[in-house]
Amino acid sequence: SQKIEQNSEALNIQEGKTATLTCNYTNYSPAYLQWYRQDPGRGPVFLLLIRENEKEKRKERLKVTFDTTLKQSLFHITASQPADSATYLCALIFVGDNYGQNFVFGPGTRLSVLP
Amino acid sequence: DVKVTQSSRYLVKRTGEKVFLECVQDMDHENMFWYRQDPGLGLRLIYFSYDVKMKEKGDIPEGYSVSREKKERFSLILESASTNQTSMYLCASSNPGSYGPNEKLFFGSGTQLSVL
Numbered sequence: 001s002q003k004i005e006q007n008s009e010a011l012n013i014q015e016g017k018t019a020t021l022t023c024n025y026t027n028y029s030p031a032y033l034q035w036y037r038q039d040p041g042r043g044p045v046f047l048l049l050i051r052e053n054e055k056e057k058r059k060e061r062l063k064v065t066f067d068t069t070l071k072q073s074l075f076h077i078t079a080s081q082p083a084d085s086a087t088y089l090c091a092l093i094f095v096g097d098n099y100g101q102n103f104v105f106g107p108g109t110r111l112s113v114l115p
Numbered sequence: 116d117v118k119v120t121q122s123s124r125y126l127v128k129r130t131g132e133k134v135f136l137e138c139v140q141d142m143d144h145e146n147m148f149w150y151r152q153d154p155g156l157g158l159r160l161i162y163f164s165y166d167v168k169m170k171e172k173g174d175i176p177e178g179y180s181v182s183r184e185k186k187e188r189f190s191l192i193l194e195s196a197s198t199n200q201t202s203m204y205l206c207a208s209s210n211p212g213s214y215g216p217n218e219k220l221f222f223g224s225g226t227q228l229s230v231l
Binding site: 004009034036041042043044045046049089103105106107108 | 119124155156157158160205206207219220221222223224225227
């Protein structure tokens with residue numbers, strides 16, 4: 001069956017360290033993958049997109065990798081800050097004819113950065 | 116700044132009531148979506164629309180209907196609310212982009228619905 005998992009429901013990390021979040025999937029062949037940030041009581045906000053033929057993408061303190069052989073994406077936040085505390089969602093995207101059926105979201109990882 | 120606005124942040128309804136959740140976007144997006152979010156289950160697609168008066172079922176459409184009479188507005192209707200529809204409901208919109216039919220999604224702040 002198809003499945004998308006994120007490494008853990010919750011992750012605690014000390015301020016200044018690098019946070020690494022994992023997104024694993026089985027029986028999917030996504031064209032690209034996105035990461036979103038969600039704060040409590042708010043909707044998700046888009047952060048980064050990476051295509052299947054890209055190995056790595058960076059944006060400021062954020063880095064995403066995408067390994068289609070391992071069926072895994074890693075999301076890194078370097079020099080983490082308490083303001084980075086939030087839930088992070090990965091989403092697999094499939095390009096097809098159906099406009100709406102092409103996003104599949106993971107359950108999310110709640111990151112807490114401790115001062 | 117782009118905006119997706121959901122009419123209510125919190126809503127409490129009784130079993131059997133008809134419930135309307137409203138969503139408005141100001142970005143002239145073609146595509147609009149309704150998701151529900153439950154702990155441990157991620158976001159699940161209920162319905163989506165890629166044009167005015169057009170609608171398509173998502174993964175969990177049972178017990179829901181939608182209406183899109185104007186491009187900027189997409190309504191989710193619970194015909195007869197049940198306790199298992201207690202959830203966070205999120206509206207989103209998008210436009211086709213270089214990566215495919217939907218580029219990134221813009222979400223509203225969500226409506227936490229409790230059905231008693």
